[in-house]
Amino acid sequence: MSLPASLAELVKTRASDRCEYCRMSQSLQGATFHFEHVVPRTCGGGTVPENLALACPGCNLHKSDRSHATDPDTDLSAPLYHPRQHPWSDHFAWQGTRIIGLTPTGRATISALDLNHPRRLRVRAAEALFDLFPPG
16 A cells, blocks of 8 residues: 555654564565554545554455454454554563463454464564564
C-alpha cells in the first residue's frame, strides 16, 4: 500500500522501525515492512494514523483481513491485538525468544500470526547478536 510520505514516516517512527505485532526489527530484514490496517478495510477500517501499524510481511500476511481469531486455551473468539489501543506488554511477555500470551487477545494473536514459528525464533536469536533483541 502506498501512503503519503509524511504518513509513512509517522507510522515507521512511531513503531521504531519494528513490526508492531512480533516486534521484529526492520534493520536486519531483506523484505520491506508493510503499512497494515489494524481494523481491515473490509471491516470499515480507514487509512488514518490511528488505524495503521508497521508489520513485517509474515505478520501482515497471516493477519490478512481478520480482526478476531480463536484463543487456543478457551476455543473462543478473541479480538486480535490492536497496537493503537493496547499496550503490547498487557497482552504479551517474552520467555527467551518466545512470545507468551497473557490474555485471550495475546494467545489468539500469537496463534493466528504464528508469532513463535521456528524461523521467527531464529531471527530473534540473530537480533540478539546485534543488540536488537529483546526490543526496548
